[in-house]
Amino acid sequence: MDPVAMMTRTAARFRCLLLVGASLMPLLVSAAGFTELEKMTERGFQVSAEARLLGDGDRPGEVVGAIEPQRQLSPASVSKAYLAAAALDRWGPQHRFTTRLVSSGELDADGVLRGDLIFEGGGDPALVTEDLWRLAQRLYQAGVREIEGGLVVSQWRFGPVECITTDRCDARSRAANSYSALLSSAGVNYGNWCVNVAPGAAVGEPARVTSCDSQALILGIDNQVETRATGTATEFSAERVTREEGDVMLLRGHIALNAASRDVYRASGDPARQTARTLAAVLDQAGIGIGDGYATSVEPPPASARTLAEVEGESLQELLLHVMNYSNNFMADVLALNLVDAPRATLLQAGEAIQDYVAGLPDHGPVIMLSGSGLTTENRTSASGANALLESMFHRASLFPGFVASFQSPSNGVSRFIRRGSPLVQERIMLKTGTLNQPYAVRAASGYFRARSGRWGVFTALVNGTASTPWLNWAQVLDPLTQDLERMIEAH
Known part of the structure; x- marks a missing residue:
């Protein structure tokens, strides 16, 4: 289906759900339990919040705090909790994605592969250069010393994926960040290039720029970073642009002679082509020559192709640690695209796959997912819906350990900004956060808590700004939220 038509259909369905939901919910739900967080509404912010104790033996579940819990708001990266649940439901925690090198060509006695070598992308969201080295080594072990044809990178499952957010659409031509990586x-x-920038040998010389992933540079470099005297400040910018000859890293500024080298990451303009260039360099260093260059393709390998080398990625439960802890948008959306059964998947189809999973959750209510990453404010859910998801996973004994382990504990999580509140609350909650700043501010948090009694609870707080509300930072949300959660933990 045409992407515009799909988005129109999704939006229409959402409007209908909102009308039904609006007719069922009361105009105002008591803020009991969220006395501090409720003050955000007085400043013009839209809030949907709910905390509930989960059923325990003979004791039923119990709502202990709520602010318009059925209100539909943007969850930002809390969307990744939905993705994690859907992925675990589909594949289980030990699933691994496989990447293969295949060919229809014959391998002669001299180690010459008489045909093309095809890299078949398996949708592994955490494939890295080390995996390409393993593939090259296994290809060498299979006896391949030269490829008579070319290297073809096949992204037949999905890619290039049509962008639906400004950052990713802009990244097709230029990128000054790593989070807007395109998908394949x-x-x-x-989906990122990496270069290392180090001071030159003497003051006045250009900085020394090398590739993080190969001995030879595998993308163009426009280096205007000057080496300055020891002890001076180091300030430089990096932007990837796409020119006729391919991707180029523009470097501007200066670096001190005694400064440590720095790795710089920027989204590539074509992730499949990036893979082709990187793998070609790896094969060259492994002593495997390519006669006919490299290319990308959206066609699957021919049926006659046989596997020459393959590598399995990390287990799904390991992938989810990266997706959730570091809120990796590339990994999240690639995982979501894998949920689509048909080839040539789009982000809208991936979102619908998550929605189809949510449709089977008891008492969830309306949800809109246009991406698994939450990179768009058009995603919509409610606090009560997010809690229904968390409660559903809590009762799935085989999946819950892998799911809850992907949430962060403030006392020892990787994100320092969540280390707020008393030691009690920091040690008794695990959460996923979501942040967006454009076109309006979003701060969202969702996760589990343990009451003093030992009972498990779930909580979600979605705070959305508007065009007229002031700037929103995490302290303004987490400070009142943790105060409210501490009282709930103490009271139960």
Whole structure:
């Protein structure tokens, strides 16, 4: 279906759900339990919040705090909790994605492969250069010393994936960040180029720029970073642009002679082509020559192709640690695209796959997912819906350990900004956060808590700004939220 038509259909369905939901919910739900967080509404912010104790033996579940819990708001990266649940439901925690090198060509006695070598992207969201080295080594072990044809990177499962957000659409031509990486089932290194910038040998010389992933540079470099005297400040910018000859890293500024080298990551303009260039360099260093260059394709390998080398990625439960802890948008959306059964998947189809999973959850209510990453404010859910998801996973004994382990504990999580509240609350909650700043501010948090009695509870707080509300930072949300949660934990 045409992507515009799909989006129109999804939006229409959402409007209908909102009308039904609006007719059922009361105009105002008591803020009991969220006395501090409720003050956000007085400043013009839209809030949907709910905390509930889960059923325990003979004791039923119990709502202990709520602010318009059925209100539909943007969850930002809390969307990734939905993706994690849907992925675990589909594949289980030990699932691994496989990447293969295949060919229809014959391998002669001299180790010459008489045909093309095809890299078949398996949709592994955490494929990195080290995996390409393993593939090259296994290809060498299979006896291949030269490829008479070319290297073809096949992204037939999905890619290039049509962008639906401004950052990703802009990244097709230029990118000054790493989070807007474009998507492909044959992507590597999270869709990012990496270069290392170090001071030159003497003051006045250009900085020394090398590739993080190969001995030879595998993308163009426009280096205007000057080496300055020891002790001076180091300030430089990096932007990837796409020119006729391919991707180029523009480097501007200066670096001190005694400064440590720095790795710089920027989204590539074509992740499948990035994989082709990286793998070609790896094969060259492994002593395997390519006669006919490299290319990308959206066609699957021919039926006659046989596997020459393959590598399995990390287990799904390991992938989810990266997706959730570091809120990796590339990994999240690649995982979501894998949920689509048909080839040439789109982000809208991936979102619908998550919605189809949510449709089977008891008492969830309306949800809209246009991406698994939550990178768009058009995603919609409610606090009561997010809690229904958390409660559903809590009762799935085989999946819950892998699911809850992907949430962060404030006391020892990787994100420092969540280390707020008393030691009691920091040690008794696990959460996923979501942040967006454009076109309006979103701060969202969802996860589990343990009451003093030992009972498990779930909580979700979605705070959305508007065009007229002031700037929103995490302290403004987490400070009152943790105060409210501490009282709930103490009271039960």
